[in-house]
Amino acid sequence: MEKVQIIGIGDDGLEGLTAAARQRLQQAVLILGARQALAAVESLPAQKLDIGGDLEQIVRRIDAAQGKLIAVLASGDPLFYGTARFLCDRLGKDRFEVTPHVSSMQLAFARVKESWDDAYLTSLATQPLDLVAEKARTATKVGLFTTDAAPPAAVAQALLDRGIDYFTVYVCENLGAPDECVTQGELEEVATQQFSALNVMILVRKPGVPDRPASMVGRRLFGNPDDAFLQSQPKRGLLTPAEVRAIALAELDIGRSSVVWDVGAGSGSVSIEAAQVAAAGSVYAIEMDPEDYALIAANSERFGVTNLIPVLGQAPDAWQGLPDPDAIFVGGTGRHIRGLVEQAFEKLKPGGRLVANVGSIDNLADVRKVLHKAAGDTKVLMVNISRGNDQLDRLRFEALNPTFLIIAVRGK
Template identity: 60%
Template sequence: MTARIQIVGIGDDGLDGLTGQARQLIDQAAVLVGPSALLDKMPNSEAERVVVGSNLEQLQAAIRELGDSSAVVLASGDPLFYGIARYLTETFGKDRFEVIPHVSSMQLAFARVKESWDDAYLTNLATQPLDRVVDHIRTAELVGLFTTSAITPSVVAEALLDRRIDYFTAYICENLGTPDETVTQGDLQSIRNQTFGSMNVMVLVRRHGAADRPSGSERRRLFGNPDDLFLQSRPKRGLLTPSEVRCIALAELDLTKTSVVWDVGAGSGSLAIEAAAIANEGQVYAIEMDAEDYALMIENAKMFVVPSLVPVHGQAPAAWQELPRPDAIFVGGSGRVVPDLVAEAIQHLAPTGRIVVNVSSPDNLVAVQQVFGQAGLHHDVRMINIARGQYQLDRVRFASLNPTFLVLGWR
């Protein structure tokens, strides 16, 4: 039986930070495999040394050549956290390896800045394109980044500021766990003008209450625009109707150029704005009672040039009493009040009109269906599950959005 290969995590402090078990495995190894920076931290080992860099094919070849040798693969920090262990176990099988992790430098970085990292966006700039990372940062509360020699903290800061993402406090944590450990705090403007050592982790903490910046892309779709084109409020982010759901909802509303539309609970206006682009000779009334979201809707509308959009600051149903009778109604939101709002909205719907209700809970789904039935509407339902691709190393994985329901009603 082929001997198991030990994957041992090494910290910036080298041998001093290793457990007794990890040291023993390294001392007994006939072959050490890893990048030169980690091999150099093992000065007393008499094992054969196989230097591999970031080239995955080179690493594969080195593993295949080990045979039955007693071997240790050296990795930085926790090898299963944005490290090579996942790649190796998926390539050669889990039974081929044992993993002995070290404390991740990411974990140490968040400990130094005293922030919980359970909900943070974490990634490695060695494996992810900077543009994609910046788009994720735009909507994040907390961010942890493994930087590279090419994509340094100053490069990241420059990329964020170029896209008007200026609402983060940055911490650059260098040489973690060593006597030379340093943590530099500053805004992105100051970080962009500084240089740092190669061994660092960049932590970004969003300023309280800062709204997302739109991506700044000059291209606009008629509908289904990316979510990051719209300003969103904090901490209510996630209430914006995702682009995939918007596309289906707008299709089911059956809009024409001259449609009169109500968007009840419009939030920051993503669906109403796209409805206004379709019904560009009609009127789209976007009803929102939250002052912050209403202000963001105004800002979003400026970017899309939709003169048929009519923002309405008020609480339904009182806010719609003076509005023209709608050909189409979209209701979004959560809570027990949704079915009651739907029941009142139906009374105003044009004889050939359609209503689409977006709910996230099964209770509201059933309640809205009952309301449609009592009103004598034909109705149907769509359950929407969306997963968006995320790239890690040479693999694509999928991150699921929360499932949602569209309840469709028509006379």
């Protein structure tokens, strides 16, 4: 059976193809592609079909024309955010031969004379802008395929909104075409400009700048000082202390794409730091107090996390409809915590972890009993923390109230 030829083509048309690629197109009975690509091979004898962005139509046509030589034209490198990846996954790699052309991403980096072996490359057609902006924070170079919904101006503004202002920007329009244009500027300038829909955006980090804005210097991934968080004044001091928070987050074993519940989130200190660890995941901060609920949103904005979702309501009703979590943190006082822990544990994904933070011996005994029954095993930590204070010429230690962490893992 003849293999389907997937051939990359640029704005220079047939002249830019290798002799082998031109020969395959000459032999093809049917050529599938977008209108612009087909216009470049208009002189060839094959039947031509404009499929636009309808990838399913390509699949149907390939299946209907078995035994005939079919060519699929794609822009640039068909395996770099192109149609070849979809077709090989859908129909199997053995059905195809791929002949790449220079991709517009390669052309863009060549135009600005920057190597791209160390760049973060992605497409805003497949990745949300919020996630791309956060990944750009620590990148040396970034190459982006933009979209109509997320043009260069929107990307630049998203970065500026996060205090990320340390990139030189290049917007490369209509690469390979007669009206090709490369614009170099600052993020503030690009945020006010419009560009052709056919563009590649490149960000190059300026030398010697930090990974985060000045307002975030001193902020940590987890274990931030208690006073870094806004707290409601009557309840001040009820925040999970930084040291306990750090231990709890370690025991939760949160991954980059984890789903996390923080039940009884208060002003959101655990939620925010969990969201920073699970940068590609999501964290649900469940809180019944409207004032604390508002503080969660304010603290999220303060720390620049975008993957934290505050949920106003009383557990367990408030977590109905939420995705099952990989990790749950439960904090609180009162006898009701035993029931919350029992119901929350049942919501965990297999292999998920629950960490409960209690302050009394009675609650420790109750929660441990519940989790021991549900999980078959528990880990219990008593955390005693004393913070040093200089008083005159002496160092004294001020003890925090002891607290308990009960950890359990749901069986697989």
